[in-house]
Amino acid sequence: MSTSEKEDIFIAFTSAKKGRGRFLTIEEVTGQHVDKSMILAKDIAAAFNRNAKEIPLFSLLGVNMPGVFVSIACTNERAEDMFIKLHQGVQNFMKRGQ
Secondary structure, eight states, X not given: OEEOSSOEEEEEEEOOOOOOSSSOOHHHHXXXXXXXXXXXXXXHHHHTTOOOEEEOOGGGTTOOSXXXXXXXXXXXXXXXXXXXXXXXXXXXXXXXXX
């Protein structure tokens, strides 16, 4: 999150693919949760009235749970509103029982 006069929100989920077999590469670990990551990203994006993008998220390598990338730029006055929307998106995901 950063402060800016121009509001900008970007939500992305990984494009990693699911691995097969007993031993997974670090990229495949992230891919094991790609379906839930996509749902989480879409729930967060919906709270902001945005679309989630699918991109290669190297920052999520080795994360063994659903994960998304969220970038928010807004004024200090709008920061609380942005956190509330982010919280709503995560709560909508959690209500699904994911």
